[in-house]
Structures are given as structure tokens and as C-alpha cells.
Amino acid sequence: MAKHSRRKPVTVWRGPERRYDLITEGTLAIIFVAVLCIVLAILLGSPDAGLTYPGAPKSAAGDAFSARYWVQNDASDFATTVVSELEATSTTAGYGPPFNNTSGASQEVAGIKPAQIAADIFGLTLPINTAKDFVLQPVSELASPGSPAVALALRSYQAAGGNLAAGASADSVASQTQQDWLNAYSKALGDNSAKVTPTSISVAPGNYGPVPIIVTAELNLANTGALDGYFSSDATQVSTDRTKATMFFSDGTLWGNVASAQGVAGDQWGVMNEVWNFPGQVWLWLYAGMYQPPILASNNANLDLDVGLLMIGFGFLLPMFAPWIPGINRIPDWIPFYKVIYKRWYAKHPLPPKGGKPAHASSGPSTET
Numbered sequence: 001m002a003k004h005s006r007r008k009p010v011t012v013w014r015g016p017e018r019r020y021d022l023i024t025e026g027t028l029a030i031i032f033v034a035v036l037c038i039v040l041a042i043l044l045g046s047p048d049a050g051l052t053y054p055g056a057p058k059s060a061a062g063d064a065f066s067a068r069y070w071v072q073n074d075a076s077d078f079a080t081t082v083v084s085e086l087e088a089t090s091t092t093a094g095y096g097p098p099f100n101n102t103s104g105a106s107q108e109v110a111g112i113k114p115a116q117i118a119a120d121i122f123g124l125t126l127p128i129n130t131a132k133d134f135v136l137q138p139v140s141e142l143a144s145p146g147s148p149a150v151a152l153a154l155r156s157y158q159a160a161g162g163n164l165a166a167g168a169s170a171d172s173v174a175s176q177t178q179q180d181w182l183n184a185y186s187k188a189l190g191d192n193s194a195k196v197t198p199t200s201i202s203v204a205p206g207n208y209g210p211v212p213i214i215v216t217a218e219l220n221l222a223n224t225g226a227l228d229g230y231f232s233s234d235a236t237q238v239s240t241d242r243t244k245a246t247m248f249f250s251d252g253t254l255w256g257n258v259a260s261a262q263g264v265a266g267d268q269w270g271v272m273n274e275v276w277n278f279p280g281q282v283w284l285w286l287y288a289g290m291y292q293p294p295i296l297a298s299n300n301a302n303l304d305l306d307v308g309l310l311m312i313g314f315g316f317l318l319p320m321f322a323p324w325i326p327g328i329n330r331i332p333d334w335i336p337f338y339k340v341i342y343k344r345w346y347a348k349h350p351l352p353p354k355g356g357k358p359a360h361a362s363s364g365p366s367t368e369t
Contacts, residue, residue: 071198073254084186088171096116
């Protein structure tokens with residue numbers, strides 16, 4: 001039986017040597033990367049501006065989107081979104097796990113619904129009831145204590161039924177009576193005769209129940225900045241969790257319009273871009289890039305799940321197992337970029353022809369036993 005050779009650690013190097021100044025090389029690398037970043041930032045950087053939006057007043061660089069900005073620039077969109085949250089017809093309300101138990105909302109691949117499976121095992125990790133969390137709770141805590149009319153409207157609305165449990169299915173959040181009020185009020189808001197300002201709403205008379213009082217109360221909370229304070233408050237002293245506020249904002253139209261005006265919408269590479277004096281998150285290019293191909297993104301109800309699975313495949317499994325995947329492991333032979341990196345070495349030590357013997361003997365110690 002043939003005896004296997006075994007590598008031994010090299011204790012003394014007897015091969016060729018050359019000077020290498022690590023400090024110089026590191027300094028040059030830092031300077032080169034710094035200059036490259038500055039040049040690319042000038043050529044490809046996003047605008048250094050505030051909340052740029054056609055028709056909206058200029059805002060200072062660094063200003064963040066807020067409920068106050070929203071209601072002062074598009075009060076009608078704000079009011080319409082509040083109604084959709086009460087009616088549970090918004091994107092958040094119909095998303096499914098991990099936010100709510102809306103039936104049939106989970107994204108799937110090959111008939112498998114990972115989010116629903118996770119919810120069945122662990123429950124909802126971020127349960128949200130859009131009617132309660134985005135509208136009724138803040139109005140109850142901030143507006144009703146100082147307004148008997150708002151307090152009465154809340155009691156009347158909740159007495160009409162509806163499911164305010166955390167994570168309730170979208171089709172159970174509003175009762176039939178509440179849906180009738182909300183549908184009628186939504187149509188009234190969309191009518192040309194409707195007038196919505198940051199402090200008031202005027203629509204044609206109709207059977208809206210207590211809905212107008214509740215929506216107007218939330219409108220006023222947003223205009224004073226109290227609603228932003230509510231969304232940023234927490235049991236801890238300092239809170240940086242803006243998840244619910246972001247989800248509420250994204251259910252409206254203005255949020256997307258502002259993102260598009262800044263060049264950071266999803267079809268503009270979203271998180272790959274950045275405004276103000278900060279670099280973009282270049283390490284997210286693979287994740288953002290997968291949302292761009294029309295073959296994947298066009299009318300795809302399972303887009304988030306598909307991108308997540310592709311990230312696992314291309315971002316984790318492929319790099320890990322590339323040396324053992326036929327075809328993938330031959331890419332260095334097809335695209336011999338390594339020869340450019342080691343061109344000095346190969347200039348002195350040419351590669352042997354295929355099937356031939358090396359053109360030179362190893363200058364290091366033997367590794368055979």
C-alpha cells in the first residue's frame with residue numbers, strides 16, 4: 001500500500017525573500033482608499049439635503065421624517081392613512097407574521113410559509129394592532145384626558161365592537177358597524193369637496209359615527225408634535241426603537257414620495273443610497289440588488305421571502321461551499337485574476353504545461369516522509 005505524504009510545518013524558510021515595509025504599504029492603502037471614497041462620493045453621492053419633496057417647504061439638512069412633517073405637508077394623506085389603520089386595510093395590517101395573524105398573508109415558497117411556521121412555534125414576535133397601536137391608544141392617552149368629546153368618541157367607537165387584541169387578524173379589527181363608518185368617511189375624504197388642513201377636517205355630512213372626532217384628534221396630535229413623542233417614548237429612559245413609527249409612516253403615500261425625491265426608494269437601490277454627510281451602506285449592495293431585477297421584483301407577492309432565501313444562498317452557502325461546487329471552483333482557472341496579483345512570482349517561475357513537470361524545483365524543504 002502506498003505511503004501517504006504528510007506536510008510538516010516549515011521552521012526555517014529557505015526560499016526567496018524581499019523587503020516589505022508594512023507601515024508604508026498600510027499608509028499608501030489608507031490614502032488610496034480615502035481618495036477613492038471622496039471621488040466616488042462626489043460622483044455618485046446622494047444629495048446633501050433635508051426632506052426634499054416637490055411642493056413641500058425646504059427643510060434643513062439632517063431633518064428626519066416625522067408625523068408633524070407629514071401632517072403639515074400632506075394632511076389629507078395623513079387622515080386617509082389613519083382611517084386605513086382603523087379599518088385594518090393598510091400594508092402593515094395585512095402583512096401577516098410577525099406582526100399579525102392575518103389569514104393567507106404569509107409569504108411562501110413551494111407551498112412552505114416560513115413566517116407562519118415560526119409564528120406557530122414562537123408566536124408573533126412583534127404583534128401589532130394598527131387600530132389600537134397607531135390611532136386609538138395615542139388618542140386615548142394624549143387627547144382624551146383633556147377633551148370630554150374625544151373621550152366620548154373613543155367609548156362610542158369601541159362599544160361598536162372590533163378586535164383590539166395585539167396581532168389580531170385584519171378582518172377582525174373593525175366590526176361591521178365600524179367598517180360602515182370608516183368606508184363612508186374614507187369616501188368623503190377622497191371627494192373633491194373635502195378640505196383637510198393640519199388642524200381640521202371638513203367633509204360632506206354623512207353617517208360617520210365617532211370617526212371624524214378620533215381622526216381629527218390624531219391630526220392635531222401630529223401637528224403639535226405630541227404623536228412623535230408618543231412613538232418615541234418607552235418604559236426605559238432612552239428609546240431608539242422607531243419600528244412602529246416607521247411602519248405607520250410607510251403605510252402612507254408621503255413617506256414613499258419623499259424617499260423617491262431623495263433617491264432612496266426601493267427601486268432606486270434604497271438602503272444603498274444615503275443623504276446628508278454620511279456614506280452609504282455599501283455592504284448591503286447584494287441585498288439591495290436582489291430587489292432590482294424585474295424577473296424577481298415584478299408583481300411578486302413573496303419578494304421579501306425570495307430575497308431572504310437568495311441572501312442565504314448567495315451570501316452564505318455559496319461562499320462557504322464554493323471550493324466543492326463543480327463549475328464554481330473552476331472560476332479561478334477561467335478568470336485567472338490571481339496571476340495579476342502574483343505576476344512578479346510567475347514572471348520568475350512560469351507555470352508548467354498541463355500534465356508536465358514543474359519548471360523549477362521547490363526551494364523549500366521537502367514535505368514528504
